[in-house]
Amino acid sequence: MVVTTPAPFSHRPTGRGRGLGLLPVIVARDALTLARRTVPPCPGVTPTAALGDAIGWLCATHDAAGGRGCARGFSLLDGWLAPYPETTGYIIGTLLEYARRTGDAELRARAARMGDWELEVQTADGGTPMPIGRTGRQYGPPVAFDTGMVLHGFLDLDAAGAGPAYREGAVRAGNYLVARQSGDGTWRGASSYRGVATTYHARVAWALLRLGQLTGDERFTDAGVRNLDWVVSMQRPNGWFDACAFRPGKLPNTHGIAYTVRGLTEGFACRGDPAYLDAARRTSEVLMARIETHGTLPAVFDETWNPTVRYSCLTAVAQLAAAWFRLFQLTGEPRWRDTGAKAVELVVRHQQRLRLPPVVGALPGSFPIWGRYAPLQFPNWATKFLADALMLRADCLDEAT
Numbered sequence: 001m002v003v004t005t006p007a008p009f010s011h012r013p014t015g016r017g018r019g020l021g022l023l024p025v026i027v028a029r030d031a032l033t034l035a036r037r038t039v040p041p042c043p044g045v046t047p048t049a050a051l052g053d054a055i056g057w058l059c060a061t062h063d064a065a066g067g068r069g070c071a072r073g074f075s076l077l078d079g080w081l082a083p084y085p086e087t088t089g090y091i092i093g094t095l096l097e098y099a100r101r102t103g104d105a106e107l108r109a110r111a112a113r114m115g116d117w118e119l120e121v122q123t124a125d126g127g128t129p130m131p132i133g134r135t136g137r138q139y140g141p142p143v144a145f146d147t148g149m150v151l152h153g154f155l156d157l158d159a160a161g162a163g164p165a166y167r168e169g170a171v172r173a174g175n176y177l178v179a180r181q182s183g184d185g186t187w188r189g190a191s192s193y194r195g196v197a198t199t200y201h202a203r204v205a206w207a208l209l210r211l212g213q214l215t216g217d218e219r220f221t222d223a224g225v226r227n228l229d230w231v232v233s234m235q236r237p238n239g240w241f242d243a244c245a246f247r248p249g250k251l252p253n254t255h256g257i258a259y260t261v262r263g264l265t266e267g268f269a270c271r272g273d274p275a276y277l278d279a280a281r282r283t284s285e286v287l288m289a290r291i292e293t294h295g296t297l298p299a300v301f302d303e304t305w306n307p308t309v310r311y312s313c314l315t316a317v318a319q320l321a322a323a324w325f326r327l328f329q330l331t332g333e334p335r336w337r338d339t340g341a342k343a344v345e346l347v348v349r350h351q352q353r354l355r356l357p358p359v360v361g362a363l364p365g366s367f368p369i370w371g372r373y374a375p376l377q378f379p380n381w382a383t384k385f386l387a388d389a390l391m392l393r394a395d396c397l398d399e400a401t
Contacts, residue, residue: 019076022356023376026076029354030368039349039367050348051390053361054383055098055107058091060358061380062110068117072131073379074359076369082137085121085128087381088114089150094384096160097391108160115157118150119169125179126172130193144180144187147173148204155210167214174211174220177204185226199231199244200256202263209270228267231260232279239283240303251308253299253373254316257283262323269330280327287320288339296346299366299373311371314363318347318385325392337396344389351386352378 033039061070061080069083070091092111099107122128127142128150154170157163182188186197187204205227212221234242241260244252261280268276286305291297297317298307321343328337350367352359363382365374374382 019074019079019376022359023076025354025356026352026359026364026369027376030370034368039346041349045348045351045353047344047348047390047393050351051098051387053351054363054387054390055095055361057352057359057361057378057383058095058380058387059107059110060361061091062114064358067110067113069114069121070380073365073374073377073382074362075378076376080358081377082131083117084131084380085118086130086146086149087379087384089118089128089146089153091380091384092118092153093156094387096156098387100160101391108162111153111157111160112162115153115162115166115169118153119165122150122169122172123176126169126174126176127191128173141190142176143193144177144191144204145193145201147176148201148207151177151204151207151211155207155214158214170211171215174208174215174217174223177208178219178223181223181226185223185228185230187227194247196248197230197243198246198256199234199241200246200259200263201227202231202267203259204263205231206263206266206270209267213270224267225271225273228264228271228273228276231264232275235279235282236303237282238303238305239286240305241283251300251302254287254297254301254313255299255319255373257287258316258319258323262319262326265323265326265330269326277330280323284320284324284327284336288324288335291317291339291343291346297343299371309372311373312367313365313371313373314347314350314367315365315373315379315382315385317343318363318382318389321347321389322385322392325389325396328396329392340389340396341393344386344393347386347389351383 064071064080065083069088072081072084092114095107095111123142128146129139130143130146132138132140151173154166157166180191188197189195205224208220208224244256264276264280296312299311299313300309301307321340324336324340352362359378362378363386365377365379365382
């Protein structure tokens, strides 16, 4: 089944070519940085300013999509991309958290409008459809991962007291996920991207555990536990996860690994199962050592943790920083806080500082920007994860004093 996106969700076209004027400037800058083999610091850029710029750009993605969902991102080739249900779902929580810290009522209203759009896009069975094709202007059938990410958004809106409709949407999403879970705790076939069971669904399990805590419905809790138990079974003694890649037969990138680590970390926070914490630690220790030793993190490793590419997935570095801050909060071990801070500093140095709308404050998917993860793009989720990491950084530094 292929569903054309209804008119209210697609009235703002992708605008091919609108980013071409920025392409030579940004590509040349990354090429020069690469040639120098060092990323210069950002003088005068404080974590507070970086966070404000990131939140401002996330609002720009919302505006670019007509104030409904958030544009998938900005492409140096295609301009603004179509709105993306999956990532709009978890951007909701980022905006609500920033609004809680700042008292910004307008951000709360934005988050509610995003949630309303997600309710409209949600299918009758509770799933969230996945955009297909290069432009993302058509939807295919729902998949578990996208549904889980929107479930997070509904839960965040419910926690913020935004209204009962979001809890109802959350329960529908949870029912979809429970109904399509396989006996081993995975999602596969038509309910999974490219049909395969993957460990990065750990982030879906986290959403189900949250829903179980909210509703008291053990079906949701049991589904989350079954998935996380399967994820742990996929980990090798060296911390490597089998079944972690987005494409069958390919090596996983650090983005998928980071999803897995964060899901396990939050699974431990919800359930207290030491197996989840041990698994998150085992993988994190390998990646943490790489950043400590080399000051960067390649985007792809093989199963013995040898890097196979030279570019970095900045999205994943931001995700891992947030996961490591959470490990600090859960364990009190300073090493997680300290390396998380280094990872955030690395990512902020790549945040767009050229005052060139519409990318100021955005984080590219890769460094250099032509790296194979979201090449020549500023995906909205990269900046979302940067904002999350910066807020957690502030919390952890407060806790350390």
